[in-house]
Amino acid sequence: MVSWEQVIQPRTRQLLAELLARDALLCPVPVAIYARISMDKEQDARGVARQIDAAVERIHAEPTWRLPAPPFVDNDMSASKGLPRPEYARLMAAVGRGEARVLVVKMTGRMWRNRKERAQGMEHLGKHLVRVIATGGQDLDLSTSSGRVITGILGELDTYETEQMSERLRDEAVQRAKDGLPSGARSYGYTATGEIIQDEADIIRACVDRLLDTRRDTSVRALVLELQAANVPTVRGGTWSPTTVRAILRNPALAGLRTFKGEVVAPGRWEPIISEQTHARLLARLRAASLPAGWSARSKHLLSNIATCGKCGCGLLASAGTKYVCPPRERGGCRGVGRNMAALDAYVETIVVDLLSTPEILAALVREDMADPLAAVQAAADVEAAQARAAALGAAMAGDDPADEVTRIMRKTQAETIRVALTAARARQAALVEATVFEGLGGVTPAEMAAHWASLALQRRRTLIRAMVTVTVLPGRRGLSTFDPTAVRVERRTRVETTTR
Numbered sequence: 001m002v003s004w005e006q007v008i009q010p011r012t013r014q015l016l017a018e019l020l021a022r023d024a025l026l027c028p029v030p031v032a033i034y035a036r037i038s039m040d041k042e043q044d045a046r047g048v049a050r051q052i053d054a055a056v057e058r059i060h061a062e063p064t065w066r067l068p069a070p071p072f073v074d075n076d077m078s079a080s081k082g083l084p085r086p087e088y089a090r091l092m093a094a095v096g097r098g099e100a101r102v103l104v105v106k107m108t109g110r111m112w113r114n115r116k117e118r119a120q121g122m123e124h125l126g127k128h129l130v131r132v133i134a135t136g137g138q139d140l141d142l143s144t145s146s147g148r149v150i151t152g153i154l155g156e157l158d159t160y161e162t163e164q165m166s167e168r169l170r171d172e173a174v175q176r177a178k179d180g181l182p183s184g185a186r187s188y189g190y191t192a193t194g195e196i197i198q199d200e201a202d203i204i205r206a207c208v209d210r211l212l213d214t215r216r217d218t219s220v221r222a223l224v225l226e227l228q229a230a231n232v233p234t235v236r237g238g239t240w241s242p243t244t245v246r247a248i249l250r251n252p253a254l255a256g257l258r259t260f261k262g263e264v265v266a267p268g269r270w271e272p273i274i275s276e277q278t279h280a281r282l283l284a285r286l287r288a289a290s291l292p293a294g295w296s297a298r299s300k301h302l303l304s305n306i307a308t309c310g311k312c313g314c315g316l317l318a319s320a321g322t323k324y325v326c327p328p329r330e331r332g333g334c335r336g337v338g339r340n341m342a343a344l345d346a347y348v349e350t351i352v353v354d355l356l357s358t359p360e361i362l363a364a365l366v367r368e369d370m371a372d373p374l375a376a377v378q379a380a381a382d383v384e385a386a387q388a389r390a391a392a393l394g395a396a397m398a399g400d401d402p403a404d405e406v407t408r409i410m411r412k413t414q415a416e417t418i419r420v421a422l423t424a425a426r427a428r429q430a431a432l433v434e435a436t437v438f439e440g441l442g443g444v445t446p447a448e449m450a451a452h453w454a455s456l457a458l459q460r461r462r463t464l465i466r467a468m469v470t471v472t473v474l475p476g477r478r479g480l481s482t483f484d485p486t487a488v489r490v491e492r493r494t495r496v497e498t499t500t501r
């Protein structure tokens, strides 16, 4: 990114040096420049540089003025978004120390982003008798009450214009989305105008094929390593990470779906790279790699929290890596049962592989398994939308006055609404994922099933077991040292259930 220093006029550079060097005795009036630009699309700082050119000329015309400090510049920060403005804060601190009696800006509307900020800014400038000179608009004299009234009126007008502008921009963006037009931002696989970039599309298809091939059980991390090894460039020329790969593959645009604020709103008017069905399977697959609690990758044992205690119903935990035991009372169990881990694992796996090797049962499981692709897309979009709202709320709260009780209560309500929406969307998503756990098993023959099962990752085997059977460990007979199958109850779930925990 280019800084404003590089693009100001040579004359401005010269004047600036002169103003900074002016003698405090000959030029007793300290002046500050504040410049801000909200939409620096080209990132070339030219907008800010033009404001500074004008401000420097204005100060140069006043023989008693001097600049104790270089211009205060906040670049590329949207007026209405409420992001922190470090230079504005520094400027206000300088005013507080009496280091500016005149403030030169382009337009007063650029200084404050909302009524509250304006009121605070006006009070501060008024208290320190600062005059505001606007090179592109109305000057303000905050040392008088009439000046402050005018400032207030002008500010209301600015706020009104900002609000109108954002409404207009939003209306246009909504319309574009509803019409299925590209958002204008380039995403991997497409140009900004929605044409397919063939090389990138090939990479996407290859990644998708690999991830959805359950026989290979490829992880996102493995894909990242391959992309890095092959020196495949990213959109911005950076390095691949699991986050970038996930973000690319989860993008509904790949399936020709137009989203707006995280929600699918219309079919896109561009050529899809993958089908909607594949997109839904992909979301499920990526989601399965980061499952909710109880399905977590932290479980290192096949049946922990899947097998339950026959006395109290509590999920069994692994103990010393050799046994499953009912946890102690303080963790919700009764300590009533325990079983040899290797023996129980083998017993349950044999039953499950037998079930999967029975063609009718497997066919029924796969058939019931079909998740509704649009529901999966929608659930994923809902989760992302709720997360985005949570992030926006967090950013907004950072600017809140901690002493403002009304705002605090309002924020609490907003946070709770988002939390409820997020929880609901996650539950729906988890239910859909579990509904697609048999994905890919349909093509495995009974003869291959045992070997295929053994090749699956632990988490995937846990998911499958959980979807197919319940395992209840009954108290064992005293004195029996070998594994007793009659003291374990393995029951088929009547259908693919969608319980979450």
Ligand SMILES: [Zn+2]
Binding pocket: 309, 310, 311, 312, 313, 314, 326, 327, 333, 334, 335, 336, 337
């Ligand atoms: Zn128990």
